[in-house]
Amino acid sequence: MKNVIDFAEEVLGIKLYELQAVALEGISTHVLSVLPCGRRGGKSLLTAIWAVYDACIRDLRQYQRDGESRYILVVAGSVTQARALFRTIQDMFKNPMLSPMVLGESTLDEIRLVNNVILQVVPCSERTTRGLPASTVIFEELASYQDTTGHQSGENVYRALAPSVAQYKDDGRIIAPSTPRG
Secondary structure, eight states, X not given: OOXXXXXXXXXXXXXXXXXXXXXXXXXXXXXXEXXXXXXXXXXXXXXXXXHHHHHHTOOOGGGSOTTOOEEEEEEESSHHHHHHHHHHHHHHTTXXXXXXXXXXXXXXXXXXXXXXXXXXXXXXXXXXXXXXXXXXXXXXXXXXXXXXXXXXXXHHHHHHHGGGGXXXXXXXXXXXXXXXXX
8 A cells, every 4th residue: 555645746746845744644643633834834735635545545444334434524614614625635536546436426515436435525513523434534724613612613523523533443533734823
């Protein structure tokens, strides 16, 4: 199996800067990764690379029931914000080596793959995100989750989604890329 850095370069044709490679290596070896980077620091690119790598390369069937779908979830303070990252992911699946994996037409919120992996945008709400077996959960722009109470508070959404990766044990990933905010 290719590692994520080789995948980015050889399959996606993306030449990484040294620190981007370090960040991707960190994501590949840690269940929780926080990427506090300024604007245009490559947060969305790195998380998109990981999402596509996870969906296409990592075989995590040992953690799933027969026929169970595996999810890669993108969450943000707004669906519009999550869809911006999701468009980057969709563009990567236009790659001739990856496009045959896509089942049917992608939507603004979902890509289904032939290997029973589903990449999906989900709302920033603890009410609608429980119960999906997710190998990766990306909390896009975590510092901008404004609500501090209720079902859309960053803390409540995190608490609702973090257990989604538990069935994948040390192979589950929670990624929190964000522009730092005071």
